[in-house]
Amino acid sequence: MRTLLTAAVMLLLNSFIHAQDLPHYMNEAEKKAMENYVPPVFLTDDTNPPPTPVRTMAEWEEVQGIIVAWTSYTTIIRQIVDYAQDECLVFIVSTDSNSVKSFLTSGGVPLVNLKFVQASFNSVWCRDYGPWAVYSGVADSLKLVDWIYNRPRPLDDQVSVAFASYASLPIYQTTVAPNNLIATGGNFMVDGHGTGFSSRLIIDENPTQNETQINNIMNMYMGISRYIKMETLPYDQIHHIDMHMKLLDEETIMVGEYPAGVADGPQIELNLQYVLSNFQTCFGRPYKVVRIPMPPSASGQYPPNSSYYTYTNSVFINKTVIVPVYGLSQDSTALRIYREALPGYRIVGINASGMISALGAIHCITKEIGVFEPVFISHAKLLNTSSTATPYQVRAYAKSRSGIAGASLYWRTDTTQAYSAVAMTLSQDTFRASIPAQPLGTKVYYYISATSNSGRTVTKPITAPQGFMKFSIDNQTGVTGAQSIPAEYSLSQNYPNPFNPQTVITFNLGAKGNVTLKVYDALGREVSSPVNEVKEPGVHNVRFDASRISAGVYYYKLTAGEFTATKKMVVVK
Numbered sequence: 001m002r003t004l005l006t007a008a009v010m011l012l013l014n015s016f017i018h019a020q021d022l023p024h025y026m027n028e029a030e031k032k033a034m035e036n037y038v039p040p041v042f043l044t045d046d047t048n049p050p051p052t053p054v055r056t057m058a059e060w061e062e063v064q065g066i067i068v069a070w071t072s073y074t075t076i077i078r079q080i081v082d083y084a085q086d087e088c089l090v091f092i093v094s095t096d097s098n099s100v101k102s103f104l105t106s107g108g109v110p111l112v113n114l115k116f117v118q119a120s121f122n123s124v125w126c127r128d129y130g131p132w133a134v135y136s137g138v139a140d141s142l143k144l145v146d147w148i149y150n151r152p153r154p155l156d157d158q159v160s161v162a163f164a165s166y167a168s169l170p171i172y173q174t175t176v177a178p179n180n181l182i183a184t185g186g187n188f189m190v191d192g193h194g195t196g197f198s199s200r201l202i203i204d205e206n207p208t209q210n211e212t213q214i215n216n217i218m219n220m221y222m223g224i225s226r227y228i229k230m231e232t233l234p235y236d237q238i239h240h241i242d243m244h245m246k247l248l249d250e251e252t253i254m255v256g257e258y259p260a261g262v263a264d265g266p267q268i269e270l271n272l273q274y275v276l277s278n279f280q281t282c283f284g285r286p287y288k289v290v291r292i293p294m295p296p297s298a299s300g301q302y303p304p305n306s307s308y309y310t311y312t313n314s315v316f317i318n319k320t321v322i323v324p325v326y327g328l329s330q331d332s333t334a335l336r337i338y339r340e341a342l343p344g345y346r347i348v349g350i351n352a353s354g355m356i357s358a359l360g361a362i363h364c365i366t367k368e369i370g371v372f373e374p375v376f377i378s379h380a381k382l383l384n385t386s387s388t389a390t391p392y393q394v395r396a397y398a399k400s401r402s403g404i405a406g407a408s409l410y411w412r413t414d415t416t417q418a419y420s421a422v423a424m425t426l427s428q429d430t431f432r433a434s435i436p437a438q439p440l441g442t443k444v445y446y447y448i449s450a451t452s453n454s455g456r457t458v459t460k461p462i463t464a465p466q467g468f469m470k471f472s473i474d475n476q477t478g479v480t481g482a483q484s485i486p487a488e489y490s491l492s493q494n495y496p497n498p499f500n501p502q503t504v505i506t507f508n509l510g511a512k513g514n515v516t517l518k519v520y521d522a523l524g525r526e527v528s529s530p531v532n533e534v535k536e537p538g539v540h541n542v543r544f545d546a547s548r549i550s551a552g553v554y555y556y557k558l559t560a561g562e563f564t565a566t567k568k569m570v571v572v573k
Helices: 007-016 028-034 074-084 097-106 159-167 211-222 265-278 331-341
Strands: 002-004 054-056 063-069 089-094 114-118 132-136 142-149 171-174 195-199 226-230 245-249 252-257 288-293 315-317 320-325 346-351 367-370 375-378 392-400 404-412 420-423 425-427 430-435 443-452 457-460 469-472 502-509 513-521 526-535 538-545 552-560 563-571
Touching: 054 142, 054 211, 063 074, 063 315, 074 089, 074 097, 074 320, 074 346, 089 097, 089 159, 097 114, 114 159, 132 211, 132 367, 142 159, 159 171, 171 211, 211 226, 226 265, 252 265, 265 502, 265 538, 288 331, 315 367, 320 331, 331 346, 375 443, 375 457, 392 404, 392 443, 404 430, 420 430, 430 443, 502 513, 502 552, 513 538, 526 538
Parallel strands: 063 089, 089 114, 142 171, 195 226, 252 288, 320 346
Antiparallel strands: 054 132, 063 367, 132 142, 245 252, 315 320, 375 392, 392 430, 404 420, 404 443, 425 430, 443 457, 443 469, 502 538, 513 526, 513 552, 552 563
């Protein structure tokens, strides 16, 4: 029963109830309506935070199903249903399940693993308005969290409540002061360990809350202890980070890459360097970066002269990853990058060219719901090592609602051979086992398996044994594929260049020592000294702000021990 439903909302309900082809962005009428929008609130809603601390699941964790809303782009959704039902349930929000079944059958899609949620809605973009799956503690009871949708689409805003009722799950909503929060799912990513990522759209759309208050709400409702926010992009009209980046695991960021100086490329790079320079993974290590092209339109155009084509707007559905493709030559490269980055996953493409003009793709129209009893495994992947004498200890934190009955380590050095299994020993929720020392040049492939007392078994990664983690025994150290300690000193060209007002300067250090980085004008006068301190060996990124100096040619010089290097950069105004 409605307890708060203003006349304005009632008018919106009447005007939007049949408007189910709404784009991802707000039209002019919606922008005006949003100024006075009040979301619907129900007697059954719990607007308090969960009573005990929670953990928001990561997208690559095990799901019982995904949600789709049956309206626009049904040919694309039909393909999503076809792939997804191989992995889990598909919860189809619809007003007429019979017509949905007929359309699926006409396309050769079997009617298996389907659940129909009878509810009205305004649009297809359930990523943004759908519920978030959180767990009490680490891996206890499943709960749902729902924000105020950042669109004046009240039927969409009620879908999370309708799903919670259908699934008999408790739902906690950020709809009432002082914990009112406007947010959108496409602008939020989480690593499953308490770190969240968003653009600063989350700040812009909550003028009644300061950043500290927003952080507190995210912590109380979703267990986010570290909330990383990046600048919005000039040409991305909706400012959702899933249009240009994606977390592939706890330590890997996939980021869209434009040709140098094109479209949002400069700001994306600044945002990436901001993250790499200021934050480490949940395991205290540098993030690994996987770059993937941001494709042009069929006519070769980039934003703002084309739609926002993207490959990062993909979705994990257990052991399958669905990637948007567009019938472009770059599609095969994008799928190859995914397969190389995610061994063992079934990587499939669905042509999203028919919807990308609405500023959304595959991730935008799907929403995952976690299993009722997860087996959570947290493990920091083994680093490359030069050790050939000491066994390589594998540690994994494992948790389940019913408790963990046991865990095992599986390893091999040849992908054509069987894995060797080692029982792991337990100490305070952490399981340990060792891989025997190997000779130099060996590659080791391994995975972890844990079984709950209730009999549920989950592996890390979820795709094992086909998928695996790996490390090498060689002369380098560091996260596989990530930055490692360089053998030599170097100074890279700043990016972007030319720039206004900020750029990033990257340099490598071969040893610990005092470092200076100075900026000089064309006459050789020092105008800034961004670095003058002792630095550890490794890769360093420095953001330089030129807002206080005039346009022109400048030079930056790095001095570290006996190493010096100078490069030119150009400030434009």
